[in-house]
Amino acid sequence: xxxxxxxxxxxxxxxxxxxxxxxxxxxxxxxxxxxxxxxxxxxxxxxxxxxxxxxxxxxxxxxxxxxxxxxxxxxxxxxxxxxxxxxxxxxxxxxxxxxxxxxxxxxxxxxxxxxxxxxxxxxxxxxxxxxxxxxxxxxxxxxxxxxxxxxxxxxxxxxxxxxxxxxxxxxxxxxxxxxxxxxxxxxxxxxxxxxxxxxxxxxxxxxxxxxxxxxxxxxxxxxxxxxxxxxxxxxxxxxxxxxxxxxxxxxxxxxxxxxxxxxxxxxxxxxxxxxxxxxxxxxxxxxxxxxxxxxxxxxxxxxxxxxxxxxxxxxxxxxxxxxxxxxxxxxxxxxxxxxx
Amino acid sequence: xxxxxxxxxxxxxxxxxxxxxxxxxxxxxxxxxxxxxxxxxxxxxxxxxxxxxxxxxxxxxxxxxxxxxxxxxxxxxxxxxxxxxxxxxxxxxxxxxxxxxxxxxxxxxxxxxxxxxxxxxxxxxxxxxxxxxxxxxxxxxxxxxxxxxxxxxxxxxxxxxxxxxxxxxxxxxxxxxxxxxxxxxxxxxxxxxxxxxxxxxxxxxxxxxxxxxxxxxxxxxxxxxxxxxxxxxxxxxxxxxxxxxxxxxxxxxxxxxx
Numbered sequence: 001x002x003x004x005x006x007x008x009x010x011x012x013x014x015x016x017x018x019x020x021x022x023x024x025x026x027x028x029x030x031x032x033x034x035x036x037x038x039x040x041x042x043x044x045x046x047x048x049x050x051x052x053x054x055x056x057x058x059x060x061x062x063x064x065x066x067x068x069x070x071x072x073x074x075x076x077x078x079x080x081x082x083x084x085x086x087x088x089x090x091x092x093x094x095x096x097x098x099x100x101x102x103x104x105x106x107x108x109x110x111x112x113x114x115x116x117x118x119x120x121x122x123x124x125x126x127x128x129x130x131x132x133x134x135x136x137x138x139x140x141x142x143x144x145x146x147x148x149x150x151x152x153x154x155x156x157x158x159x160x161x162x163x164x165x166x167x168x169x170x171x172x173x174x175x176x177x178x179x180x181x182x183x184x185x186x187x188x189x190x191x192x193x194x195x196x197x198x199x200x201x202x203x204x205x206x207x208x209x210x211x212x213x214x215x216x217x218x219x220x221x222x223x224x225x226x227x228x229x230x231x232x233x234x235x236x237x238x239x240x241x242x243x244x245x246x247x248x249x250x251x252x253x254x255x256x257x258x259x260x261x262x263x264x265x266x267x268x269x270x271x272x273x274x275x276x277x278x279x280x281x282x283x284x285x286x287x288x289x290x291x292x293x294x295x296x297x298x299x300x301x302x303x304x305x306x307x308x309x310x311x312x313x314x315x316x317x318x319x320x321x322x323x324x325x326x327x328x329x330x331x332x333x334x335x336x337x338x339x340x
Numbered sequence: 341x342x343x344x345x346x347x348x349x350x351x352x353x354x355x356x357x358x359x360x361x362x363x364x365x366x367x368x369x370x371x372x373x374x375x376x377x378x379x380x381x382x383x384x385x386x387x388x389x390x391x392x393x394x395x396x397x398x399x400x401x402x403x404x405x406x407x408x409x410x411x412x413x414x415x416x417x418x419x420x421x422x423x424x425x426x427x428x429x430x431x432x433x434x435x436x437x438x439x440x441x442x443x444x445x446x447x448x449x450x451x452x453x454x455x456x457x458x459x460x461x462x463x464x465x466x467x468x469x470x471x472x473x474x475x476x477x478x479x480x481x482x483x484x485x486x487x488x489x490x491x492x493x494x495x496x497x498x499x500x501x502x503x504x505x506x507x508x509x510x511x512x513x514x515x516x517x518x519x520x521x522x523x524x525x526x527x528x529x530x531x532x533x534x535x536x537x538x539x540x541x542x543x544x545x546x547x548x549x550x551x552x553x554x555x556x557x558x559x560x561x562x563x564x565x566x567x568x569x570x571x572x573x574x575x576x577x578x579x580x581x582x583x584x585x586x587x588x589x590x591x592x593x594x595x596x597x598x
Contacts, residue, residue: 194458201457201464202443202450202471205436209444212433219393219431220511221419221448230454276435 025330030279037185046177051289053181053249056188058285060242062269063195063278068235069267070276071199072228073211074123078135079266081142082112082236084258086243088146091161091253092154101166101248105187108244109237116236120229139263146255160254163247184245191238195278198234207231272314274323283322287314344407346371346547347392347515352401354387354571361387363571364401369515369564374541374548376562376579378555380591383568385551386428389519392549393425394418405515419448424513426504428520434493438484438503441492442475445510475510481543482506482536497524509540515547516540522554530554534561559583567591 037056041049065079089108093099099107119138126134146155155161168179198204206227209217218224247253265288272287273280295306318324345368354362362384369375377385390396392403394415402409405421413421424445433441450471456464479488482502487495492503501521508516518537522530534557541548552558558565558579565582567574575585582588 197460198454198458201460201468202447202452203454203457205440205444206447208436208440209433209447212435213431215395216427216431216433217444218415219395219418219425220444220507221416222444223416234454 025333029326033279033282034189038182041178041181046175049175049177049181050249053177053184054246055282055285055289056181056184057242057245057249058266058269058288059282060184060188060191060245061239061266062273062284063192063281064235064238064242065266065270066273066276066278066281067195067199067207067238068231069270071204071211072207072231074228074231075128075132076135076235077132077260077263077267078138078142079235079239080258080260080263081138082116082239083243083246083262083266084142084146084255085115086112086240087247087253087258088155088161088243089240090244090247091163094163094248095161096154101164105241105244105248109241112240112243113233113237116239117229117233119236120232121225123232124225124228136260136263139260143255143259146258155255156253158255160252163251163253165251166248180245180249184249187241187245191241192278195238199278203227203230268311272321274321274326277321277323277326279326280322345369346406347549348402348404348407349388349392350402350404352388352391352398352403354384354391354396355399360571362391362398365568365571365573366401367566367573367576369547369549371547372541372545373563374537374550374561376558376565377549377551377568378553378558378565378582379568379574382570384571385568386519387571388568389425389517389551392418392423392517416448419511419513422512422514423517424508424511424515425517426501426508426519426521428523430497430500430504432492432500432504432507435491437489437491438495438506439475439479439488441503442478442506442510443471445507446471446474446512448511478506478509481509498529501525505536505540509544509546513546515549518548518550518552520552520554521550522552522557530557533557537561555583 037052041052044052061079061083064082065076068074068076086108089111090101090104093104093107094101123131123134145151147158148155149157151157165176166180166183167176168174172179174182199207206217206222209220209222210224210227214224243258250257269281269284269288271284273282273284291310292303292307295310296303298306314321347369349365349367349369351364351366352362353360353364365384365388367375377388379385387396391398392410394410394413394417398411403411405423408421410418410421410423433444436444450467452464452467479485482505484499484502484506487499487503492500495503501524505518505521521533521537525533537548537550538561540546550558550562562579564577565579566576567582567585567588569587569591574591575582575588577585
């Protein structure tokens with residue numbers, strides 16, 4: 001976590017250098033990516049669209065983790081729990097209380113914000129590996145709680161909970177899968193823009209100041225307890241929204257989908273994308289969705305071993321993940337442009 | 341200049357376990373002065389500093405700014421009374437740019453909440469605009485334009501010290517606490533630093549409390565000097581008075597007869 005972890009604004013293209021065109025390379029790259037995300041699914045089969053939806057949803061969760069770990073420096077190995085709470089909250093609201101999904105999604109986010117914010121208080125006393133273990137405890141504790149007989153009426157116990165997949169509104173002539181994809185993409189885009197704004201503001205600078213030096217930050221007037229708990233709340237809240245979208249995309253909420261393995265996958269996605277670099281969340285999400293499949297294609301029996309080799313390769317060749325690749329390409333393009 | 345001192349340290353004692361780090365230390369810092377706090381290693385200078393910035397709680401005594409005690413304030417509320425500081429071994433935010441480090445310095449002078457920040461509301465944009473103007477002014481004042489967009493971690497030590505000073509100035513303090521600003525600087529740089537501290541006092545009307553090992557620097561810029569040894573005040577007065585005080589000479593040069 002040593003190299004450039006400053007605000008993501010420079011790469012998101014929100015701060016163009018004086019005198020230069022407003023169309024910076026990062027901005028063009030962001031718009032091109034967004035364009036592809038909008039257009040390409042129109043030509044794909046429903047199953048691939050479903051996979052892309054999961055990538056977008058995981059990207060939201062990884063981005064949330066990035067706000068907590070990348071910006072405020074608090075490690076979490078327990079984000080699967082917040083994702084699960086978001087998913088269950090949505091499932092229960094929709095199936096037991098007939099809450100429309102467009103209302104259930106933000107409510108799930110608010111519920112997770114409150115839980116994350118409250119979890120932030122004991123987390124204040126924990127640093128580094130101890131915080132990692134405390135969040136790990138959260139991840140392992142969540143699935144059994146959802147299976148518990150006491151809550152079975154609500155959660156469906158070990159059976160899980162079937163969720164109604166929403167129909168496209170206004171009689172739009174697109175498949176349910178495509179509709180859920182575009183819904184997820186829209187929400188992801190909103191969360192991304194909010195997060196870029198946040199990290200690029202007074203609050204974001206306070207978070208990063210805490211990550212870099214707590215004592216100096218507090219001497220500058222930064223309220224450590226306030227910002228650290230808020231970081232937990234925001235991160236959990238956005239992850240809860242990802243969980244809510246996951247529930248309606250899969251149309252099913254099952255306790256075993258949100259194990260500790262999933263928390264590690266999100267953490268892996270964050271590292272692959274580049275810790276502290278928000279656009280990398282999408283690359284990290286694509287990695288955790290596609291690379292296990294590729295590994296399985298190479299060898300069925302040894303798929304996890306092959307996956308392990310892929311992880312090794314990435315952290316050796318690109319220790320700063322997709323961010324490093326993006327910066328390298330950016331430098332090359334600049335060189336190329338300056339030659340003409 | 342008589343009347344109420346800007347900063348008053350009253351009988352402050354700090355005890356760690358059984359060790360007395362500070363023992364009934366009292367002195368006044370007057371508006372517009374540069375006060376040098378000197379003493380050999382372990383004399384309690386940094387301990388006193390950490391009491392002033394509320395990182396330590398004195399076991400006894402009081403610290404007053406403009407006549408009001410600051411001891412009930414938490415560390416992050418200390419800049420509100422106008423105390424800014426630098427750290428002995430430079431405590432910057434290494435992964436932030438120079439400009440962002442200075443922006444964090446103004447945290448206590450700005451307001452925001454996460455919702456307004458995330459939505460980038462007009463009032464936060466206006467505030468950022470005003471903040472950027474102030475940051476630009478400080479960057480120019482301390483001659484940091486060339487490095488303003490660089491990450492702090494890659495800068496030479498002397499430049500990092502200047503960034504730290506800039507960050508402290510961004511809070512527009514009334515009192516600036518400098519903890520060994522000359523540490524790690526060469527002869528030439530120390531000379532420049534001395535001029536800079538005096539300039540800051542004169543231009544920006546900031547009162548300075550300077551903890552320093554470098555006797556040359558303290559003697560050339562301080563109006564008033566307090567010497568500590570083993571946690572107690574040894575001597576106080578003008579630089580010349582303190583420099584010729586036999587106890588001070590003994591503490592610095594050993595107990596041999598002069």
